[in-house]
Amino acid sequence: MINDVWAPTAKATITEFARAVGRPAASYEELWRWSVAETAEFWSAVAGFCEMAWDTPPDAVTDGAPMPETRWFPGGRLNYAAQVFRTPRTGAAVVGHDETGISQTLTWVELEAQVAGLAATLAGLGVRAGDRVVGYLPDRPEAIVAFLATASLGAVWAGCGTDLAGDAAIARLAQLAPAVLVAASGHHHRGHWIDRTGDVVALREGLPDLRATVLVGDGHLTDGIAWAQAVSLPAGRVAPVPVPAEHPLWVLFTSGTTGPPKGIVHGHAGVVIEHLKTLSLHLDLEAGDQFFWYTTLNWMMWNIRAGGLLRGATVHCFDGAPVAGALWQVAERGRVTHFGISPGYLSASRDAGLHPAEDFDLAALRVVGCTGSVLTAPLHRWVAGELGPEVLVGSTTGGTDVVSGFAGSVPTVPIRAGEIAVRCLGVDFHAWSPEREPLIDEVGELVVTSPMPSMPLGFRDDPDGSRYRGAYFEEFPAVWRHGDWVTVTGRGSVIVHGRSDATLNRHGIRMGSADICQAAEDLPEISEALVVGIEEPDGGYWMPMFVTLTGGRHLDEELATAVRAAVRDRVSPRHVPDEVIQAPGIPHTRTGKKLEVPVKNILRGFTGAVGKDAVDRPELLEFYRRTGEDRRRTR
Template identity: 55%
Template sequence: GLPKGIVHGHGGVVVEHLKAVALQSDMGRDDTFFWYTSPSWMMWNFQVAGLLVGATVVCYDGSPSAPHPDELWRIAARLRVTVLGTSPGYVLGCIKADAAPSRTHDLSALRTVGITGSSLPPTSSLWLRDQVGVQTSSISGGTDVVSAFIGGVRTVPVWPGELSAPFLGVALDAWDEDGKPVRGDVGELVITKPMPSMPVSFWRDPDGKRYHDAYFDVYPGVWRHGDWITITDHGSVVVHGRSDSTLNRHGIRMGSADIYQAVERLPEVAEALVIGVEQPDGGYWMPLFVVLAEGVELTDEVRERINDAVRTEVSPRHVPDEIIAAPGVPHTRTGKKLEVPIKKLFQGRDAARVVERSAVDDPDLLDWYAEQRRS
């Protein structure tokens, strides 16, 4: 949506980062820390926090996959990186390119691969295990707190498709619509006690109404982050996607991440975007927009391969109503798919009100989606 203008307190963020880097990530003076990020993303702050414990920080200006798909692994090998951070998208790109990092590069210094930006599919986690052979620390948090809520830690196992544990000091829970904790089932991600890095305020929000409406309008006094999660019986967490973009077909809720894990593994699909649109007549329309790989056309055969992947790997109930070839998927500047703004576009909202164009990586794509709504 429109920018919140978050105001953070310096002391609270420093305390949170010291905890996250020194304790949760177990970094110190002997570590070399490289997270592929940009200064507009909170992961830049997270990486710079490595300096708080005396770690060496790697700054990189360039592509993660050029001139070769395994460019990040090459840099990690050359600089003897011990903690490397990247995204599920980069890992998937390496899988599609048949990269074999541990065979082609000396990664003997590496001990942890961090992942964030979206959910890491189980298959990608297993690929990292087999092709890199170090701990995978998949984390989830937010710019809102400049930190993570859930992630890996060296004392807890890694379960493919799951985030190993809540971060230290994070009172994380999953609640149902009535505000009751749930286990083994999908619930809203809530933080029941304050974290030191929670925003002080929003810019130009003198009465705090926008701040309150952003986090506390569903459960009074309890932070609702807007993600669907499942807390497992062994204490790990599965992140299904944004709760306000979660797909709800015939009463069965499904995170968009589950759809992407199935569809984006297909060689014909470069990227996908799925939305569920509640319609005025009570109907529910769930289109899947696909960015096709170079040279691929959206034939009936490709459509059936996509539908079959969703049907067999996700749920027969969540086979899309329509598959539409798209020129691209719009993202925030930090790489998150703009599911909710696109959903609002298809529900009739004005494009100028659903998202700030300057916050989109390719603003022209918004016009294409708006035109699809009109047609």
């Protein structure tokens, strides 16, 4: 079986970068080692190569303090919006799609005019540097305009998608005591208009410090400033307010699957330089490229995709449901060159019998990025085979925590199916043993042993930093522990095995859940699997596997035996599930990650194990609650 799904090319932005830093003959691994050993030299080189728009250059790259006290670019001043509008550009800047086609296009001139107009409106409402502006919006161009206008003033942005109900949006946005809300009356979903008027009313009532609401789109709300009026002030060009390098840019919220959503604060300089590096050197995104990643405002990929404007690319938005074919249609209509999707969408495309390169005109496509959950080897081979050898299909892993990637791809390195090709430049990524030893070709904890510019400034409402330190630095002091099981191979690639807090510890042998699920999911009858391990009061250990089946099939003993055999033969005889249970569905976060820990807690009978607003299909939770109840009753 052929495992390589991408043959490297020598012509890429990263090749130009290696030449610019005097390392034209360096292998990628050599370039990576330099990037993490010589932090100041590397990040200075990125800033110069990507023409970072400093208002006041920094005195140094860092202050030399260890994590998590490291301070980046002391003395430097800049603004995210200044980087976006650094150079006058022509053509389309932002394209909005909905379920019926292209709904809106903003040229670079129009984008700047709207950003300047909205910034003037916000300033007229008294919004100043450090104030908060929040959005409750679908994935439309107005959301990008609102973010850039906020950033240009040095105010702090936070967004929630209208796919979240009003109560869920309040749980996030009320933490910020915002001055202004930008809200839409609804969004498109599977051919229907979902009216969120009532949720906007509830949200406004839950934000007592609001000075004004800017209303996007047609709706029943009139108590606010209409969008057309808000962006129409003749402000001319954007005049960004220079702010210190670590001035807050935005607040991103965790999913809230294991407790109240945490607000993670990132700064201007760290985000700008990290996104310039990622988009330029890893995704090979250039000015004039067409960049679409399916996302909502709840997911950090919205922020990374907005970063395409930092590179002069055209950013594509989509207000609609990701039904089979819909996202490929966006890629076709937009002549998309860089397309981001989740393994779940790829799996749905395959199961629907789609042949993307045959069914859609994807001639412009060069790069497909995939994140949100593990991209299995069979699915990786399928999509790479469908799109052909000219399209790089690369998986990545990262997080909201750093609003970037830890490991990803580059065009100059081969990609093996089911693996992530490289550790990202500037990310001192390792798999560690409990004894803090780096492991090669063995499963270990994902750690980052040197600081990254986009690590959080901190959490909201965490004045002494104790929650922040406890989240990442408790187990290994001064080292970032992310909470994933990973393998770094001898080739320098990465395999993600699942969350370390969802580890299966059977007979004292620890195993990541993703390996076990993949063995089951490779069977043609299994659509998706979820396995958890539950410590029981009498000292027992129950390890059920929940499966959904393809083509209307039903689970029988023959198929359950085949699942157990696949796990036994391909993974570990110690980790064969105790039961194989057919489920009506596998619940995920709204970004596509399986809810392993919350499902485990629900099965154990813990109340409040997960907030329903954090789940793609909250109705499924009742099935797992009943299953856990039955287990406890019959033991």
